[in-house]
Amino acid sequence: MSAVLPKSAKVVVIGGGVAGCSVAYHLAKYGWKDTVLLERDQLTSGTTWHAAGLVGQLGASSTITRLRKYSLNLYKELEKKTGLSTGLKQNGAITVASTPERLQELLRQATAAQLFDVNVESVNKQRIKELYPVINDDDILGGVYMPEDGQADPIGVTNVLAKAAKMEGAQIFEKTPVEKILVKDKKIVGVQTKFGKIDCEYVVIATGMWSRQIGEDIGVSIPLYPNEHFYIITEPLDKLPKNLPVLRDYNSCLYLKEDAGKMLVGIFEPNAKPAFKDKGVVPQDFSFGEFPDDFDHFEPYLEKSFQRLPMLETAGIRKFFSGPESFTPDTQYLLGETPEVNNLFTCCGFNSIGIASSGGAGRVTAEWMINGYMNEDLFSLDIKRFQKFHSSKKFIMERVTETLGDLYGMHWPYKQHNTSRNQRLLPYHEELKKEGACFGVSGEYERPMWYAKNNEKAEYKYSFDYQNWYPSVEFETKNTITNVGLYELSPFSKYEIKGEEAHSELQRICTANIKDEIGRSTYTQMLNEAGGIETDLTVICIDKNHFRIISSAATRTHDKAHILKHLSPNLEFKDITDDLVCLGIFGPKSRNLISKISNDDFSNETFKFGYGKLVTLVQKKFGPKDYLMWVN
Ligand SMILES: Cc1cc2nc3c(=O)[nH]c(=O)nc-3n(C[C@H](O)[C@H](O)[C@H](O)COP(=O)(O)OP(=O)(O)OC[C@H]3O[C@@H](n4cnc5c(N)ncnc54)[C@H](O)[C@@H]3O)c2cc1C
Incomplete structure (x- = not known):
């Protein structure tokens, strides 16, 4: 490091x-010029x-597609602004x-992408052969074509973003490792580097595969871990047409990129390392x-590449490459403010689409920091979708063996992971x-999603169409509507x-009028400063x-962080x-059922909708016991 580090800054971005x-560029562009990247x-x-260097726009979800489309356009725009090349x-x-x-x-993904103006065509076998003459299309049924997708030089893209960041006023220091993130009263106060301390208001962890460790050092959970990610580059191939599009064959776990007469073949295998x-x-x-090299690991996919592109069979391999890339528990990025430390943001966990995604991810991170809330629906990328256990080494190292393959796996609705299961079981599992x-899985818990009927196997048969569990749910629903049903809701x-100010504080942060009468419940929401919904919950006056607040199982960390950030510290809060x-x-006969195991009065008149009370249920095994019951 040659230049002198500043003593203070508004933001320190860690990781170049x-x-x-991209984060540094967007922060400076939007006016937070006092941004330092270390x-x-x-x-x-x-x-x-x-x-x-694949810069594709089509993502597994519309959120990801939106960010990737923005990235591609940004890289083109910044080439003009900086005069540098991204090699796009x-x-x-x-x-x-x-x-x-x-x-x-x-085709479903393509339809979603069209909503965001991504130029995408569905293509039949004949058109695929026209676009990619050297392909073996024997088993191909069709596909999609994105004429504006591309490939870029990752170092070029980064240099363009770095130069643009500096042009906007940000400062960048290389050879400057951050030794510690400094936190006081659960808030960022600075960073300690080898060359001294920088006081700052915000820190962004953009340290890729190091992020989990950096977070752990200050008690922040960042659930990612690197896998070895493989590709080979062939020797030059005489008959390889120039300017071929990038080819992705998800069924064979392959991507293929023509690069100056050679072929790059990369894999997303289901058994990652x-x-x-x-x-x-x-x-x-x-x-x-x-x-x-780990040729044994790569070989089955090399075989598949020969089937797809027969000309590869006789090609020499110039380079076998294996490098680390971070994967997360659900193959989605980790963005947003951490629940443990205020003003600490993450922008990492890119699951091998970081070059294609970083333009957009940097933009939304900067907007989130400056506004104090997310500008668009980014819940699926918010780091607060996870809990502490997700970043434990045991959990994440096992899970990432599956999530690398998920990138090219089928993105079925209701899909469940196979690895790192049974983290927490219900007492009556x-x-x-x-x-x-x-x-x-919901939150941390293994939860019953549905019950198999007629001795069928209790397992999902994934489909985009009719689900194998519809008959079970139909039975449950009809029975509940006409009779009574018992539902497991413990992970809520x-x-x-x-505290003395409990009611007035809840009134301040909730949209509804919170009932301050023992035994009453209020359904309400909590909003951010822009009026966007942050949490959806029920408040009960005990x-x-x-x-007592009840909200959904999947939003536990997010809701808790939102409440704690806005609630007066004078109050006692417990999860x-x-x-x-x-x-x-639930159901019309629910009062009859409960009356059979309790001597309390459950009539409509004395136990009305929206009311609750402590009741005593008599169990054969344990005798009488008190339970809090609510009619909602
Ligand atoms: C083989 C392979 C092929 C890939 N192909 C593609 C592709 O075709 N398209 C695509 O979109 N993506 C691809 N990726 C993924 C892509 O490379 C990554 O998602 C992306 O580079 C991640 O960028 P990052 O900035 O998050 O992490 P990094 O590039 O790892 O940056 C993190 C930085 O933080 C720094 N750092 C760490 N600790 C500290 C500290 N204490 N203080 C200061 N600095 C610190 C590190 O030195 C590092 O420079 C591929 C990945 C691999 C491995």
Whole structure:
């Protein structure tokens, strides 16, 4: 480092990969000029330098597609602004399908992409052959073509973003590792580097595969871990047409990129290999690094590439490459403010689409920081969708073996992961299993999603069409509407708030008029400053100055962080989610059922809608016990 570090800054962005440079550029562009980016070694020295450089727009979700489309346009725009090249070539991209389900998935994604003005065509076999004459199309059913997709040089993209950031007023320091993020009273106060301290208001962790460790150091959970990610580059091929589009063959787990007469063949295999497995730690000095060959691992996919592109069979391999890339528990990025520390943001976990995504991810990160809330629907990317256990080494190292393959896997509705399951079981898990429960994960818990009927196997048969569990749900629904149904709701998030100002504080942060009468419940929302919905919840007055909040299972971390950020610190707040079991008894005969196991009065007149009370249920096994019951 030659220039002198500033003593203070508004924001310190840690990490000079493609993501960090994009955040710094957008912050400075939107007016937060006092932004400093600190890079441990050289720009791109982590993962960015060795990316294959595919800049595709079509993502598995519309949120990702939107950010990727923005990235492509930004890289083109910044080339003009900076006078530097990103090496962008827009030869287009084709994704082919060799099963009917895959074709259905591609067409669904293409329809969603068209909503965001991505130029995408559905293509038949004949058109695919015209666009990609050297393909073996024997088993191909069709595909989609994005004429404006491209490939870029990842180092070029990063340099363009870095130069644009500097032109907007941000400062960038290389060879400046951050040794510690400084936190006081759960808020960012600065960073400690080898060359001194920088006081700052905000920190962005854009440190790629190091992020989990950096977070752990200050008690922040960042659930990602690197896998080894493989590609080969062939020797030059005489008969390879120039300017071929990028080819993706999800069914064969392959992508193929023509590069100056050679072919790059990369894979997204379902049995990924976690990197640095022995210690489970990314070394601090890993720069421009790569791993030794693992031909046995790559070979089955090389075979598949020969089937798709027969001319590869006789090609020599010039380079076998394996480098680390971070994967997250659900193959979606990690953006937004951390729940543990205020003003600490993450922009990492790119699951091998970081070059294609960073333009957009940097923009939304900057907007989120400046506004204090997300500008668009980014819930699926918010780091607060996870809980603490997701970043434990055991959980994440097992899960990423599956999530690398998920990138090219089928994105089925209701899909459940196979790895890192059974983190938390309900007390009556085995009983539910005997009743035919098919389990899925919600929050931390294994939850019964539906019950198999007629001794059928309790497992999802994934489909975009009629679901195999519809008959079970139809039975449950009809029975509940006409009779009574018992629903397991324990993973719902539950918080208790106590204190003299409990009611007035809830009135301040909720949209509805919160009932301050013992036994009454209020359904309400909490909004951000722009009027966007942050949480959807029920508030129950348990006692004087004592309220209970119930919100959905999947939003536990997010809702808790929102409430704690806005609630007066004078109040007592407790997360009691794991302390209480919660069952719903629904249907016209629910009062009859409950009356059979309790001597309390459950008549409509004395136990009205929206009211609750403590009741005593008599169980044969344990005798009488008190339960809080609500009619909602
Ligand atoms: C083989 C391979 C092929 C790929 N192909 C593609 C592709 O075709 N298209 C695509 O979109 N993506 C691709 N990717 C993924 C892409 O490369 C990554 O998603 C992206 O580079 C991640 O960027 P990043 O900025 O998050 O991380 P990085 O590039 O790793 O940047 C993080 C930076 O943080 C720095 N850092 C760490 N700790 C500290 C500290 N304490 N203080 C200061 N600095 C620190 C590191 O030195 C590093 O430079 C590929 C990845 C691999 C491995």
